[in-house]
Amino acid sequence: MEKNNDTEKLRTIGYNIFSLCVFLLVWTFVSWLLKSSFFPPPLLVFKTFIELLVEGDIEEVKLSMHVLQSLMRIFGGFGAACILGIPLGLLMGLYGKVYDSTKVIIEPVRFIPPVAWIPIVIVLLVGFFRFVFVIWLGAFFPIYIGTLLSVRGVNPLHIDVPKSFGASRLYIIREIIIPSVLPDILTAMRVGLGIAWECIMAAEMIGGERVGIGIMILKYAQLIRMEAIIVGIVIIGVIGFCLNEIFILVEKRIFRWKEIISI
């Protein structure tokens, strides 16, 4: 059984590498056909990537600095979203009345895209907090809503079991509600982190700083240097992908009782 699983995994990796190679070949071919500086071939993009990594951009800021700065911003925004979203979601889920009576404020805010806040953010906030706020807006709602819905979806029978022994509310929250919602919270966090990362471009478009992956893209957009722009967007995609994969691994590790094979 296990051996089959392993060969299956290796095969999947093989297929993915193959797809990637085909994709790069098609890209090279099309760019060779077009011979346009607006459609650089993968090799040129790779060369630019190395240049950006080693020598830095037009202002001599290295690529690693851009990535690091952006990651710090998204973890700032994402962290704030977790710190506020999880407890608030738990609270609103446990006390339905509070949710019902404040719905009119929180629910409409959910539908305002983070980008719509940018003009207000520019006026009210400075520096690091500008970016963090926009990212926080993106990540907060999936985390908050995910937690809230999960609390409301706890199997009432699982609550009745300790209740029938006279358990306190605190015991029920600690032993039943929290373990029951944890997997959903982690999934909500994963979705939130993805959206936070997607918001990096929107956030860094605010400007006012010189470092950040989104800012780097904007710099080269003004110079119409396609190969550097592509380096930027590919990096955003790859980092988002890696963050997601790491999260999935952590989820599988923590919730053994969910993953376990049944007989």
Add this chain to the structure above:
Amino acid sequence: MGKELIDADVTMKFNNMIVLEEIKFKVHENEFLVIVGPSGCGKTTMANLLAGLLKPTSGHITMKGEEVNPKVHNISIVFQEPSCIPWKTVWDDITMGLKIRGADEKVIGKRCKEVIKMVGLDGFEEYFPKQISGGMKQRVAIARAYATNPDFLLLDEPFGHLDAQTRYLMQIEIMRIWEKEKKTVAFITNNIEEAVYLATRIIIFSKLPARIKGEYTIDLPRPRDLTSQEFLRIRAEITEQCEVVE
């Protein structure tokens, strides 16, 4: 008959639907009371009321003269639906009741080993519910209910989800445990044969809104023979009683 333990006199409504209408009965100590009725007649509601998990719309349920309350009374319930907690191992699940009641670690360990042996789950202590079969899960629920040594044990169609063979074995099992520990039991089912096999007394519920249609005291010798003349006669009589259309 033993001393009176439970006194129920309730009417239960959900919104405007009357589920239980002036249900009145008593449960005596050491009795094996079986409540039978068609499915969807409010038997589970009755179980939850007896366990103190629901409050009646009007009337009262008292245990030893006091309003029934899981924080005060030592009651256990085995639910109809599979109720193992998915993130708790068999051991953690079965010890839950005693832990909530604040029992001593040593007492918990000793008593839970006993009940695990009683229901034949030794060796499975560290398994999660997902790893064991449906019949085993129900045995976990029964062991959990037994572990606290309850004064009043409620079983709400506990074998409903099991296959016929497992069900039969579990009936023998529950009978053996009851005879050994002489608990007060209220057992809810829609299976008349099961009722006659287990009960010292049977109460028959009508269809919705449930009222008590009849009561039988069964004093056949144990272990009961499912094919004896007397058994079949009582079974037929109760079946007839259940089928009467008002």
